[in-house]
Amino acid sequence: MILPTPTASGLACQRTASFETIQEALEYAAGGRSGLNFYSGRGQLVETLPYAQLRADAIDLARTLLAAGLAPGERVALVAETDGDFVRAFFACLHAGLIPVPLPLPTTVGGKDGYIANLRRMTQSAGAVAALGPASLDGWLRLAVDGLPMKLLGTVAELRAAGGQGPGLPAADPEALLYLQFSSGSTRFPLGISVTQRALMANARAISAHGLRTTADDRCVSWLPFYHDMGLVGFLLAPMLTQLSVDLLPTREFARRPLLWLDLIGRNGGTISYSPTFGYELCARRAETASIENLDLGRWRVAGVGGDMIRPARLQAFSDTFAARGFGARAFLASYGMAEATLALSFAPLDRGLVTERVDTDRLERDGSAATPAADAPRARDFVRCGPVLPGHAMEVRGPGGAVLPERQVGRIFARGPSLMDAYFDRPDETLLVMSADGWLDTGDLGFMADGEIVITGRAKDLILINGRNVWPQDLEWTIETEIALLRTGDVVAFALDTAAEEQVVVLVQCRPVDQAERAALQEEIVRLIRARHSIEVSVTLVPPRSLPQTSSGKLSRAQAREIYRSGAFTPAEAARAAV
Known part of the structure; x- marks a missing residue:
């Protein structure tokens, strides 16, 4: 019988991303008992990957990659299935000095041809010279890279079976490019974001020490995909950097059985989990026809909300539905971020739940003022406060001329700090459109400040x-x-x-x-x-x-x-x- 990795790592002390490199962090985490646990759509534990085993596998696979002729600095496209092989390949690339590039899984829109075309564009954009994926998508991946100059193509399982000892592994560089994270592509085709060791560590420290205030008693649960920053950083890299165990459910299985997410939280004592609003809504809808009597959500202290506009009414419905199962509305944690900032830029205060700003919609549309509506205002809307900017970072709301706007005036959001990307990979033209010479990022989002907290109102291009x-x-x-x-x-x-x-x-x-x-x-x-x-x-x-x-x-x-x-x-x- 397979047992999940324990919540308690057994290490003498928890380190909250206080490392120079991710390789150093994995070596430290490998000294404990925590790790990753992969579940099926039936809720069965199908694989455990303690950090000690991950480190050993990653080092072996890194040598195999170099033996196959890959050179440090080259990019490796990885179809990001929620399984141990993707994680092994990702960390193997890091140990070999290669740059992993997580690629998405198929969606229901666009079909096979659209998905293959998307993979091809991303692979070309990254200049990848190798591509690896799960056996289930091997044929599609081969079609996607057909004719491209590939040094290596296949599945991670095949690569692991082949083995091979290449040259010695390169020394880790704290300033080096670590991986490429494609932007979400909500307003244009996704761009490859260059994430450095330095940026990842800065963001993971801020998330763990200030945003979530993680402790050695925390346990993470996630259904978010590894090809998105919230899944990759929030529920793979940051937990490893803080030696936490994670229970993982494939995204497609969550869509089919959303209550399985909540079952895992209760079953294993999960304390930290995240979802866009629609995930909470899907659970509440499913609970209308399915039994929830066996759920125990009493230990869930951080129910994070991010990745899209936050809808308070939908979250209230979730809270009402699952209050009897131990869920407390104060666990809701609003946050704001983007892949260009590695992941997070702000967190609301812990243990207060959602705080909303009610805004006169007519005033908002007419002059951009986030004014409190009068009692007889014909239209009003609630926006959620997403907290102050993370320590060591800065955020401004600017008007069309670039001047910083006063509180409660809607404008374009700019951010600066150690978590931000250096550039879009191999796209200096796109980088110049959003990054200033002094490091300010034009997020493309609109919002206003309220008592020092950022409130997001939408995307400028929308x-x-x-x-x-x-x-x-x-x-x-x-x-x-x-x-x-x-x-x-x-x-x-x-x-x-x-x-x-x-x-x-x-x-x-x-x-x-x-x-x-x-x-x-x-x-x-x-x-x-x-x-x-x-x-x-x-x-x-x-x-x-x-x-x-x-x-x-x-x-x-x-x-x-x-x-x-x-x-x-x-x-x-x-x-x-x-x-x-």
Whole structure:
């Protein structure tokens, strides 16, 4: 019988990422008993990987990689399956001086051809000379890199079986490039972000010591993918850097059985776990028809929320549903970050739950002021405080001319600090667009400060300009999803199209009914709803379930949805678009 690694590492003291290099950190963690635990979609423990075993395997595999002709500094594309072999390959690359490049798994949108094309573009963008993945995707990976100059191609299992002793492993450099992390791609094609040893250590220390205040009694649980920064840094690298055990569920299995995530938290005494809002909502929905009597969430002290806009009403529903199972709303922890900052930039204070700022929506759209609404204000919206910037970092909200704005005035968010990337890999043109000479990063996000805490209101590129109003697409999406019972979070995406006359607002809605009368009624209801709530005329197109494009982090990609719409793929005759 396989047993999970214990929560207590057995080490004399916990070190919170106080290392020069990740190799040094793994050597220290290997002295204890903690490690990684991989579960199946049935909740069965299928593999344990103590840090001691990971270090031994990674060193052996690193020598094999060098024996295969790879040279330090070269990039290795790794399809990021949630299994031990991906982790072994990732750390093997680090020990060999190679640069691992985690690549995504297939999604439901785009199908085989779209996925293969995406892998190819990412591999070429990274200049990878080797590509490794799971056996289940070996054929697709080979198609993706067909014709590219590869020194090595196959599965990690095949490489481990081949063995081979190459030259001695290079010394770890605290200033070196460590890995490439592709951006989420919510507004454009993902770019490779250069993450250095220095940046990772700075961010992991800030996360562990200040954001989460981890202790040796903590245990992490995650279903987040390793190809996204929240999964890779938050639930693989940072836990290892603090010697914590992690229980891991593949992302696709969470989508099928979301309550398994909560079962793992209760079963193994999980204390730290994260999810975008939609993950909590999915659990609450599933609990409507499934038994939750055996769940024990009483030890869950950090229920992190990040990776997308935070929806407090959905989280309240989760809290209400699972309060009887020991979950406390004070465990919710709002945070803000991005891959360009390694992972995190801010955390709300621990053990206070969500704190919201209620804003007059009319004032917000008209002049960018986050004013408190009057009692008779026709429209208002709640935004969540995401806490102060991490120690050693700085954050500013700036206006169009670059001046720092006062509190409660919405502007573009800029950040600076030791966790930030040096550049987009091999893209100096893109780097210059977002990084200033003195190290300030233009995050592309909009928000305001409230009592020194950052409040995120949306992405700058997603804003819709209608008759002098700045309309947030999330407002339109959330109105529709909240007020129309048959729709769920993620079923709606809104964006603007430039026409000869003015911007046209398009709303795509995933529709499950097939009856034409029901579909027509749904379209008309949405048009009336948005006109009444937002005084905007919209064009509504119904699309099939699971057809809206998502980024690697599970966020809706409005940019990609816009391009698919423009191509005509979302306008079949039977969709009967309603344009008013």
